[in-house]
Amino acid sequence: MSGLVNALLIVAVAAVVIVRQFRAVRVDTDRRWWLLPGILAVVGLREPGLLDAHHPTASVAILTAEVLVGLATGxxxxxxxxxxxxxxxxxxSKSTRASVAVWAIGIGLRVALFAYGAGAGVHQGSSALLIALAATLLVRSGILTWRVRTLDRTPAPAYGDAAHRPSRKERVR
Structure with missing residues (x-):
């Protein structure tokens, strides 16, 4: 796949994920939550030039840091x-304002890694970003699925439901 197709794929997946995260979404633990991250990882790993041949050590270090940032963000x-x-x-489930902060920090760290690599002369393709996005989605989906499976599924009563309402006392004069 070309760099343009990878970039469009990254933007499309990120847009879908970001839009969906701020809407209430029904969580289904029976679905294949690992499928999309798996596809993204395979596409990222199949791309040539994942590592810079002229700077292999720096390239591996940046890729490792990118994946670690993706795991932490997820x-x-x-x-x-x-x-x-x-x-x-x-x-x-629905993301919170704290989720926005997590995303902002994750994106900031990724920009810093890209700037460091560009300053060091390391060629960076979109495949590293695909792999990091796959790590983010995989960890997020895995933890969320685990949280849901360990959740007490007994719904909490709404305020005032099944509450004992004492009868009004009358005064006798």
């Missing part, structure tokens, strides 16, 4: 996502 995103159980037992 974990932070999963732990800042709010999950709840509806009255019918369905589990829902």
């Amino acid at each position: 974990a932070g995103w999963a732990w800042t996502t709010r999950i709840w159980v509806e009255a019918d037992g369905a589990v829902w």
